[in-house]
Amino acid sequence: MNSLLDKTEIGFGMEAQGLFLVCSTVILLIIIFFLYKTYRTSINVEAKLAEFSSLTDNRFGRKMHLIEVNADEYKLNKALLGPLARIIDEYCVLTTDRHGTITFANGKFLALSGHSFSRLIGQNESFNHPDDDSLPVMQCDQALSGVWNGEVCNRHADGSRYWMNMFLFPLSYISDEDDGYIYFGTDITSIKTENNQLMQEVKDKNQKLDQVESLLLHSEKMASLGTISAGIAHEINNPIAFVSSNLNRSRDYLGTMAGIIQGLQKRISEEKFQQFLDAETNLNVDARKLTFMMADYPALMDETDEGIERIKKIIRDLKHFSHNQPEAFxxxxxxxxxxxxxxxxxxxxxxxxxxxxxxxxxxxxxxxxxxxxxxxxxxxxxxxxxxxxxxxxxxxxxxxxxxxxxxxxxxxxxxxxxxxxxxxxxxxxxxxxxxxxxxxxxxxxxxxxxxxxxxxxxxxxxxxxxxxxxxxxxxxxxxxxxx
Ligand SMILES: Nc1ncnc2c1ncn2[C@@H]1O[C@H](COP(=O)(O)OP(=O)(O)O)[C@@H](O)[C@H]1O
Ligand SMILES: [Mg+2]
Structure with a gap:
């Protein structure tokens, strides 16, 4: 039941995710296109470039930074961009060159990461990677064959981790002149933490369910064992009782017979005794063999007795499961x-x-x-x-x-x-x-x-x-x- 429910939820989640991915990609491409067009039409842009060339060699990154730090320019472009600017403000933006060297980070990314602009620029994107290799991280080569979207884990300036849902585009998508990559991301740390907690809760609950299930299975087995063992115990007890009593009697009989043979051996010569045995051809036994048999039979009897005792113990143990003998507490x-x-x-x-x-x-x-x-x-x-x-x-x-x-x-x-x-x-x-x-x-x-x-x-x-x-x-x- 659980797995069916999970599958349904997953199916719905994947469809919604796909739709979200397509819509987000289209919106982002439009935003980037407009943003870029606006930058190019801005008269002051080229003039200001030199001002920031000390920070980075990446042209696109320089343009972005220029727009961000120049209040007038920013306002102008914001006005031109209209509602799109508000949308872009919601994203953490980062650009790298084609080798993954960071060329730009917007204010929102800086605020989230806790790094200053100058600290971040010129670093490889791996600067943001957490210390655990198993976690997904930002890597520009993920977008080698087109737009990439996924969750990545980054490291704050203070070393703690935060999660982002990221879109990664090659810059060539929006400009023929620019080479490198642009990241658009949103902070999903709290959702991720909540999800992890929920997943842990589900895991714990599933584990408990498994335990209860195996306990139930065990009780069921014990209950059927109780019913079966009551019957088996009864059926085996009777034959075991007479096998045991007959064994004891046989031991007595054999003892008596062995005594008679030993007495006979004492009274007649060895030769005569052998002649007597030889005369009984169907017995096929000589004096030596007879002596061995008389010495061996008590051990055989003991072993058989031990076997019977073992069977009796198993029956006693099995009877325990039938619970038909309530014991006072x-x-x-x-x-x-x-x-x-x-x-x-x-x-x-x-x-x-x-x-x-x-x-x-x-x-x-x-x-x-x-x-x-x-x-x-x-x-x-x-x-x-x-x-x-x-x-x-x-x-x-x-x-x-x-x-x-x-x-x-x-x-x-x-x-x-x-x-x-x-x-x-x-x-x-x-x-x-x-x-x-x-x-x-x-x-x-x-x-x-x-x-x-x-x-x-x-x-x-x-x-x-x-x-x-x-x-x-x-x-x-x-x-x-x-x-
Ligand atoms: N203290 C122990 N150390 C190692 N194995 C154990 C221990 N207690 C139980 N076992 C394992 O559990 C099995 C079942 O034990 P039990 O129900 O008492 O049956 P039995 O002792 O007749 O085999 C044993 O055969 C043994 O493999
Ligand atoms: Mg045991």
Whole structure:
């Protein structure tokens, strides 16, 4: 919708600009033509030229300056020019020779630029250029192939910038004798500043809209994930339950059988045992292989058990999204949650990671779920520890005002690339190898914080580290209370 509106406005703007350009060009050409004719008919003009020849060698510039500084002449020519003179007075006028050396500037240009006539004359037009190469500037060669119109940025005598809408003509357009260029401009600094402010506002608003859009998208995804996960969790839970119980039973059975075989091995000679195995040709097993199998099966069972536990954890995590188990909120101490999480994550932190904190001695209690908030902090600690290769640091900071408690958890790990950063709160987004990461930790954490009426954001710099910021409201919203 926005882009459609923009296009319509741009289309209308360009048509109007085109019309304005054509009209302005025609008017300016008429003005210059009349002005020039008037100068040429003025009797005193040629006589006065010598007076100013010390200032510049450009004939046209000299004529212009002559008219400007000679009050009588100016009045006379003004009278001859009539309303056109009033129009020309509205413009800042500047002439250069064909190399861009300034040969004339009218009073209005001097007033705007803050330069004196003598300071400006003889300088190259680049004298007016601002110190930023990326800005459009006045350049006479822009009019090599005809009239040029555009916005240029100039530098005041005091160094500050001002903007002009300029028309640039070759002087040959109005006189066969004169070589060089003439600039006609109007000061558009205030419009430009206003435009820039408006553009910045539009940019900020668009950015906010994008954020809201992605938040909405995220909530929508989470809502569908909630519905799907409730079903999946139910469907997988049942088979997993009997796989797990059968595995335990099989472990017992195998243990018993292994005990019997070992007992048998003890009671009969090795030779007889091998003969017994050889007789059972379909078993295709010798005594050595049998010993290996009996030593290997407990490890296989453990691994399978671990796999089942992992599946159970994913199911538990997924169940979180279905929100069908409302957890009671109660006054919760953040520092206790942090301590609990650090304890739970200590296996990952080991002696590699130094954790320091600068939490205030006493922080107000949050109305929330201690176990859920601990889960969030633990996710962040474990992620940081897993991201840091070798030794590293995690820093916890926090402060509260009347409405919010803000907590930051910073690590000095490898940081997160911009592309990855956009996705880390997405469910199932992980950069870890299969089996190590489920990609659910941060999306669950984000969801939990949202249900507490807070926000969870991330900032990161590649090579420098990552900071997670969690803001929790001290006064819970109705939604949070109901969760
Ligand atoms: N502190 C961190 N430093 C670097 N990368 C991180 C950090 N925290 C999270 N990540 C990135 O975010 C991804 C998603 O994290 P998470 O949702 O917890 O899933 P998982 O840990 O299972 O991969 C991780 O795979 C990792 O790429
Ligand atoms: Mg994780």
């Amino acid at each position: 109660s006054p919760t101490d953040i520092a206790t949650c942090m301590a609990m999480s650090l304890n739970l994550a200590k296996h990952e932190l080991k002696n590699r990671i130094t954790v320091s904190h600068s939490l205030p001695d006493s922080m107000p209690l949050i109305n929330g779920s201690e176990s859920q908030l601990s889960q969030v902090f633990m996710n962040v600690f474990v992620n940081a520890a897993q991201a840091i290769e070798g030794k590293g640091n995690i820093t916890i900071a926090g402060h509260c005002d009347e409405q919010w408690c803000t907590l930051t958890i910073t690590d000095d790990g490898p940081g997160i690339a911009e592309d990855t950063l956009k996705q880390i709160f997405e469910p199932f987004y992980t950069t870890k190898p299969i089996g190590q990461g489920t990609g659910l930790g941060l999306s669950i954490s984000h969801d939990i914080i949202q249900h507490h009426g807070g926000t969870m954001t991330v900032e990161s710099q590649l090579g420098a580290g990552t900071t997670f910021t969690i803001r929790l409201p001290l006064k819970q919203t109705d939604r949070a209370d109901a969760a």
